[in-house]
Structures are given as structure tokens and as C-alpha cells.
Amino acid sequence: MKIAIVGAGLSGLSCAFELKKYGLTPTIFEKSTILGDSLDYVVSNFRIMTKFYTSPRSYFKKTYGLDIIPLGMLKKITMFGPSSKTVVRGKLGYIFKKGLEPYSLENQIAKQVNLPINFDTYVRIDDIREDFDYIVWAAGNNKLSKELGLWTSTFNTYIRISTLTGDFKTNTSTAWFNTEYARNGYAYLTPYSKKNATLTLIVNNITLEELDFYWKEFLGKEQIRYKILETRDVEYMTGLTFPMRLNNIYFVGNSGGLTESCLGCGTINAIESGIIAARCIAKKLDYDELMKKNVNIIKATHEFRKVLNTFDNNDFDKFVTFLGAPGVKQFIYNNPFFKTKDIAQFLKYYNKFTKNNNR
Numbered sequence: 001m002k003i004a005i006v007g008a009g010l011s012g013l014s015c016a017f018e019l020k021k022y023g024l025t026p027t028i029f030e031k032s033t034i035l036g037d038s039l040d041y042v043v044s045n046f047r048i049m050t051k052f053y054t055s056p057r058s059y060f061k062k063t064y065g066l067d068i069i070p071l072g073m074l075k076k077i078t079m080f081g082p083s084s085k086t087v088v089r090g091k092l093g094y095i096f097k098k099g100l101e102p103y104s105l106e107n108q109i110a111k112q113v114n115l116p117i118n119f120d121t122y123v124r125i126d127d128i129r130e131d132f133d134y135i136v137w138a139a140g141n142n143k144l145s146k147e148l149g150l151w152t153s154t155f156n157t158y159i160r161i162s163t164l165t166g167d168f169k170t171n172t173s174t175a176w177f178n179t180e181y182a183r184n185g186y187a188y189l190t191p192y193s194k195k196n197a198t199l200t201l202i203v204n205n206i207t208l209e210e211l212d213f214y215w216k217e218f219l220g221k222e223q224i225r226y227k228i229l230e231t232r233d234v235e236y237m238t239g240l241t242f243p244m245r246l247n248n249i250y251f252v253g254n255s256g257g258l259t260e261s262c263l264g265c266g267t268i269n270a271i272e273s274g275i276i277a278a279r280c281i282a283k284k285l286d287y288d289e290l291m292k293k294n295v296n297i298i299k300a301t302h303e304f305r306k307v308l309n310t311f312d313n314n315d316f317d318k319f320v321t322f323l324g325a326p327g328v329k330q331f332i333y334n335n336p337f338f339k340t341k342d343i344a345q346f347l348k349y350y351n352k353f354t355k356n357n358n359r
């Protein structure tokens with residue numbers, strides 16, 4: 001069986017990891033010259049957004065034999081509305097490192113794959129279509145899915161992501177909501193050591209040229225004075241690819257629309273979709289069917305996104321205050337069984353009733 005994997009990111013590498021178990025050796029193409037992200041940053045995984053009830057490490061180890069070690073647990077999140085503040089504590093999630101270090105998520109998985117990667121090789125679908133029995137499209141973007149008419153957009157943003165130096169408390173994160181600099185998106189700061197942190201601003205429905213204005217507004221309004229080491233601007237779109245398998249092409253990770261539109265989390269789904277695509281190829285299973293649970297969680301979080309898209313600053317203040325109310329804290333953060341998908345049906349009716357569906 002000849003299998004190509006396009007992209008040596010989280011989903012592509014995870015796919016290779018699983019294929020190897022079945023004695024299948026894929027050809028892996030990567031446009032970049034190195035493995036891992038050249039920008040230092042962290043990604044968070046929130047407990048209430050996942051489908052499992054353990055840590056991602058034990059979930060992946062137990063279910064798939066893949067070992068991914070987080071930097072640490074997320075134990076405290078401070079949320080600011082324009083004139084409100086809420087602090088929540090608990091086992092809120094896990095923080096992983098992206099970057100070039102051996103403990104970055106990509107490098108951890110690559111080590112367990114241990115296969116050659118064709119670096120510096122940008123692949124177009126037509127270059128390889130005839131040469132492989134199966135193609136796993138793990139390019140981290142929606143370009144091919146859009147070209148093939150499989151893509152539906154949900155939330156279009158520009159993101160400025162920066163690395164900072166300063167004095168930070170690890171295992172924490174800070175989030176800001178304010179339409180004046182984030183519109184219906186948000187900003188967050190997550191330390192990855194006592195001296196370094198990632199600061200990110202996500203703004204929806206703007207152009208790249210406008211991002212600088214919103215960034216300056218954000219830094220000024222929130223009086224952020226840390227030293228910025230590096231920044232990068234990224235266009236980031238969330239949406240759905242359907243079907244996720246088209247003939248012999250399997251769309252995984254971001255290419256499969258597997259990043260949720262509420263907070264932009266996609267790492268867990270990227271890893272799992274790569275593994276499931278590999279199983280489907282090896283055992284001739286139905287990929288769209290096996291990914292249904294993950295896709296339904298994404299659809300559920302999109303119901304939240306539709307509500308957030310209608311918010312003004314007054315609403316964001318009410319929202320932040322609501323998230324800190326004692327009963328809500330007990331129900332959401334101190335309840336290991338609470339998942340966002342559980343209240344999606346209610347939001348779906350709300351969005352229908354208030355005609356939020358086209359936002």
C-alpha cells in the first residue's frame with residue numbers, strides 16, 4: 001500500500017505513528033526545512049472541551065499507545081471583561097509546548113514515529129495524486145478542502161502571537177475580552193516558564209493591515225509592558241470539511257476542519273484524527289463515521305461561538321461575571337463530568353430562537 005502524508009505537523013506525524021503499527025510505511029512530505037514550529041509558544045487543552053475524562057497523556061497512552069507529555073497542568077485562569085474580573089481554579093486543562101525543543105509536541109511524536117521525512121518539499125495534490133493509493137492531507141490549513149468545495153467557514157480571524165520575557169507564574173493563564181481590541185475574539189497570556197510566556201490576540205473579521213491597530217489598542221488598554229522577543233501574524237480560519245474523506249484523500253487536523261471556533265483549540269483533534277485516519281486506511285473503516293464524536297464537539301462549541309459573536313462589551317462583562325458565580329464554578333470547574341457539548345443543545349435552540357444562526 002503506498003501512502004503519502006502531506007505535512008509533518010501534529011496530525012501527519014500521529015498518522016505515521018499509527019500506520020507503522022500496521023506495518024505500513026508512509027512517505028512523509030514537509031514543506032519546511034525543520035520539524036516543529038520556529039516560533040516559541042504554548043498550546044492549552046481545556047478539560048471541558050475534550051471528550052475524555054482523564055488527562056490527554058493518559059488518554060492517548062491508554063487508547064493509542066502514544067505518549068505525549070504536557071509541560072504542566074493549567075490550574076488557574078484569570079478572565080477580564082472590559083470592567084469585570086473572574087478567577088477560576090481547579091484541574092482546568094494542560095499546557096503543551098510548540099517549538100523546536102525535544103519536548104515540543106511535534107518532536108515528542110516524531111521521536112515515537114522514527115521515520116524519514118522529506119523536508120523542504122512543498123506538495124500540490126496533483127503532484128502526487130497518481131503515485132499513491134492513499135493521501136493523508138495534513139497541511140494545517142483549509143486550502144485543498146476549499147478548492148475541492150468541501151469547506152464551510154465558521155470563524156475567520158487574524159492572530160498576533162508573541163513570545164515575552166518577564167516574571168510569570170506557571171500553570172496559569174490570563175484571558176481578556178473587549179470588543180475595542182479583540183472584537184468578538186479574545187486575548188490571552190500563558191507562561192511556559194517563570195521567565196517566558198506566550199501572548200496572543202485573536203481578532204475576527206479584520207484585514208492583516210488592521211491587526212497592528214488592534215494590537216496597539218490591546219497593549220495600551222491592558223497596560224502590557226513585558227519585553228516582546230518575537231511576534232508572528234497568522235490568518236486563522238475555523239470551519240468544517242465535509243466529507244473528511246474524498247476518494248483516496250483523508251483530511252486530518254486543521255485541514256479536516258478539526259479546530260473548534262470558540263477558543264481555537266485543535267491539538268487533541270489533530271493528533272486523534274491522524275491516528276483514526278491511519279486505522280481507517282489500514283482496516284478499511286469509515287473515517288467520517290469514526291470522527292463523528294470529535295466533529296459533534298466542534299459543532300457544539302460553534303453554538304457558543306455564534307452567541308459570542310453577538311456580544312458587545314456589556315455582554316462580555318456579564319459573561320465574565322457569570323463564569324465566576326459560585327454555583328457556576330461548582331457546576332463547570334469543580335465537576336469533572338461537565339463538558340461544553342452538554343449544553344450545546346440548549347444554545348442551539350437559543351441561536352435558532354434569536355436568529356443567531358447566520359453569524
Ligand SMILES: Cc1cc2nc3c(=O)[nH]c(=O)nc-3n(C[C@H](O)[C@H](O)[C@H](O)COP(=O)(O)OP(=O)(O)OC[C@H]3O[C@@H](n4cnc5c(N)ncnc54)[C@H](O)[C@@H]3O)c2cc1C
Nearest residue numbers: 007009010011031043044123139140253254265266267270
Ligand atoms: C497561534 C496559535 C495558537 C494556538 N493555540 C492553541 C491552543 O491553545 N490549544 C489548541 O488545542 N490548539 C491551538 N492551536 C491550534 C493547533 O496548533 C492546531 O490545531 C494544530 O497544530 C493543527 O495540527 P495540524 O497537523 O493540522 O497542522 P500543523 O501542526 O500546522 O502542521 C501542518 C504541517 O504541514 C506542513 N505543510 C503545509 N502545507 C504543506 C504542503 N503543501 N506540502 C508539504 N507540507 C506542508 C506545514 O509546514 C506544517 O508543518 C493554535 C494555533 C495557532 C496558530
